Amino acid sequence: MSGSRNDCRIYVGNLPPDIRTKDIQDLFYKFGKVTFVDLKNRRGPPFAFVEFEDPRDADDAVHARDGYDYDGYRLRVEFPRGGGHGSFRGGRGGGDRGRSSRGPPTRRSQFRVLVTGLPPSGSWQDLKDHMREAGDVCFADAFKDGSGVVEFLRYEDMKYAIKKLDDSRFRSHEGEVSYIRVKEDRGGSDRRSGGRSRSRSYSPRRRGSPTYSPVKRSYSRSRSRT
Numbered sequence: 001m002s003g004s005r006n007d008c009r010i011y012v013g014n015l016p017p018d019i020r021t022k023d024i025q026d027l028f029y030k031f032g033k034v035t036f037v038d039l040k041n042r043r044g045p046p047f048a049f050v051e052f053e054d055p056r057d058a059d060d061a062v063h064a065r066d067g068y069d070y071d072g073y074r075l076r077v078e079f080p081r082g083g084g085h086g087s088f089r090g091g092r093g094g095g096d097r098g099r100s101s102r103g104p105p106t107r108r109s110q111f112r113v114l115v116t117g118l119p120p121s122g123s124w125q126d127l128k129d130h131m132r133e134a135g136d137v138c139f140a141d142a143f144k145d146g147s148g149v150v151e152f153l154r155y156e157d158m159k160y161a162i163k164k165l166d167d168s169r170f171r172s173h174e175g176e177v178s179y180i181r182v183k184e185d186r187g188g189s190d191r192r193s194g195g196r197s198r199s200r201s202y203s204p205r206r207r208g209s210p211t212y213s214p215v216k217r218s219y220s221r222s223r224s225r226t
Contacts, residue, residue: 007055008035010062013047013076024048027065030129032057049080064125108151109138111158112185115148119176124148126172130180134161149185158184 012024021039028034033053040047052058058079066077115127128140131150135157142148152158166182 008052008058009080010050010052010058011047011076011078011080012050012065013045014073015041015046015048015075016071016073017041017046019046019048021048024050027068027070028052028061031061031064109153111152111155113150113152113158113161113182114185115150115180115182116146117178117180118142118146118148118170119172119178120146121172121174121176122146122148122170122178123173126170130168130170131161131165134158134165 012027015024019039019041021037024037024039025034028050031052034050035053036049036051038049038051050058050061052061062077062079065075068075068077113131115131118127122142124140124142127142127148127150128137131137131140131152134152136153137150138153139151140148150161152161162182162184165180167179168182169177170180171177
């Protein structure tokens with residue numbers, strides 16, 4: 001899926017003075033295909049524009065990276081003024097797990113699994129990254145009680161996740177490790193109405209056939225860069 005340039009383009013501000021184009025690419029590659037990075041660092045505080053191939057990936061990047069601590073600099077990530085989606089600043093946090101009305105709707109499916117045993121710091125993004133080992137995740141959410149829900153685009157991917165990721169080793173962005181249980185949600189219950197969510201979830205794409213391989217996940221920084 002492709003969108004207009006405004007829908008695919010995000011602004012990144014409050015960057016450290018020694019930032020490089022490659023550093024910015026490393027910050028955003030996990031959300032989807034980055035087609036262009038325009039870093040402005042010759043005069044004044046550096047800032048950048050990042051363009052994605054898919055507007056949904058740009059949307060995910062705004063939600064996940066706005067306010068992100070990058071070597072002591074709290075990033076400002078939003079859609080440029082006048083862009084199709086507007087700014088999402090102030091719209092972060094749990095409770096509302098649907099798309100903003102200014103962005104495209106969240107994809108949902110009936111191929112849902114329930115996950116239990118998440119560590120306290122496990123987020124929706126950690127869960128999504130972990131479960132993408134099985135296939136295309138279109139929705140993920142994590143709750144304060146250590147449970148979560150994940151929806152796949154395809155039935156085969158859901159079954160693969162149950163087979164391969166049940167009792168798998170899960171690592172959160174803060175380094176907490178636990179072994180999670182994964183089972184099919186046969187009743188189709190919607191956990192969104194119970195308990196407060198730790199975060200929100202959206203749906204970057206993943207192309208190709210499912211493979212079971214380690215997933216890079218690092219959303220909390222000390223001095224190492226993702």
